[in-house]
Amino acid sequence: MSKIALVDDDRNILTSVSMTLEAEGFEVETYNDGQQALDAFNRKLPDMAVLDIKMPRMDGMDLLQRLRQKTSMPVIFLTSKDDEIDEVLGLRMGADDYVKKPFSQRLLVERIRALLRRQEAQAGNIVEGDTEDTKVMVRGELSMDPLRHAVTWKGNDVTLTVTEFLLLQALAQRPGFVKSRDQLMDVAYDDQVYVDDRTIDSHIKRLRKKMRTADNEFSAIETLYGIGYRYNEE
Numbered sequence: 001m002s003k004i005a006l007v008d009d010d011r012n013i014l015t016s017v018s019m020t021l022e023a024e025g026f027e028v029e030t031y032n033d034g035q036q037a038l039d040a041f042n043r044k045l046p047d048m049a050v051l052d053i054k055m056p057r058m059d060g061m062d063l064l065q066r067l068r069q070k071t072s073m074p075v076i077f078l079t080s081k082d083d084e085i086d087e088v089l090g091l092r093m094g095a096d097d098y099v100k101k102p103f104s105q106r107l108l109v110e111r112i113r114a115l116l117r118r119q120e121a122q123a124g125n126i127v128e129g130d131t132e133d134t135k136v137m138v139r140g141e142l143s144m145d146p147l148r149h150a151v152t153w154k155g156n157d158v159t160l161t162v163t164e165f166l167l168l169q170a171l172a173q174r175p176g177f178v179k180s181r182d183q184l185m186d187v188a189y190d191d192q193v194y195v196d197d198r199t200i201d202s203h204i205k206r207l208r209k210k211m212r213t214a215d216n217e218f219s220a221i222e223t224l225y226g227i228g229y230r231y232n233e234e
Contacts, residue, residue, distance in 0.1 A: 002116055003027045007037040007063065008052035008078065017050075020105045021112070034058030038066055048074045048116060050108070053090065061093065068094040072149070072161050074115040078103070091202035092209075096163045098199075118162045139172045140233040142220065156214035163188050164207045167200075171221060171231035180228035204229060 004026045008014055011032075018028040029046060031037035035058040037049070049067070051060035064075055077090045077098040090098055096115055099108050137144045143152045149165060151158045160168065170187040171179055179187075181200045188203070204221065211218040222230050 001025060001027050002048065003029065003046040004112065005029050005031065005037060005041070005046040005049040007031045007034060007049060007055070007060070009033055009055045010052070013052075013078075017105060017108065020109065024109055026112075034060060034063035038063055041067065045071055045073055047119075048076070048112060050076045050078060050112070051095075052078045054080070061090065064090065064093050064095060068159075072159055074119055074162055076108070076111060076115070091199060092206045094161055094164075094206060096161050115162060118166060137169070137172060139175055139231070140220070141215075142168075142172055144169055144172065153211055153214040153218065158210055158214050160207065160210060163203055164210065167203055168207055168221075168231075171229060172233075175231050175233035178224055178228050178230045184228070 004021055006014055006017055006021070006028055007030075008017075009032055014030040014032075018030050021028045029040065031040065033055045034051070037051075038058060041049075051063055053060040060077060064077075067073065067075065074096045075094070077095045079090070079098050079100055097111050099111060135146075137146075141154045144150070144165070146165075146169065149160075149162075151160055151165065151168070166188050167184055170184060184200050188200070204223075208218065208221055211220075220232050222232055224230065
């Protein structure tokens with residue numbers, strides 16, 4: 001049973017969403033603000049967190065920033081209808097996905113399940129034999145170990161979220177070949193989950209930023225404007 005942390009200052013959302021998730025077989029812990037959630041997370045991390053952006057004491061952005069200092073646990077943001085800037089900023093800070101309010105609870109459940117499946121697969125909990133997707137992949141200075149969710153560049157560890165890992169893996173598997181945004185969406189999200197081009201672009205921007213923490217000169221991910229992205233082996 002996966003444990004989901006739901007953090008929102010709207011008690012109606014906490015009640016209704018927690019009931020839905022529990023009916024789907026999840027264990028749910030609810031928090032009214034970011035500071036309360038952080039205190040609990042410092043004791044024990046859940047399997048995933050669903051965070052509202054605008055909350056008292058500590059908002060979702062601040063909480064995500066604290067979390068990304070120590071964990072790549074999947075995070076979904078709940079954003080207000082017109083907060084496009086918050087959506088993009090949240091993805092750049094390391095959120096795996098976002099859902100706009102008012103939202104379909106069925107959609108939220110599907111996105112939670114999709115992220116958890118990907119996390120389990122990357123952790124090696126779902127492995128059927130020794131396949132290309134489970135072997136350590138080396139491309140020039142890049143090394144990726146899917147079973148350990150481990151990435152190194154020039155020997156330096158790089159901590160990626162599940163989504164960032166999958167995008168880098170998809171690009172690096174075939175150096176020099178272009179992946180369109182639609183193809184990357186298929187890699188990072190289930191068919192029933194719609195995301196737009198900006199979501200992929202934000203993840204790629206965050207991914208590049210993280211790789212440059214290991215090497216300021218990192219330039220292996222190339223943008224082909226209007227087409228997509230490709231990995232150039234260095």
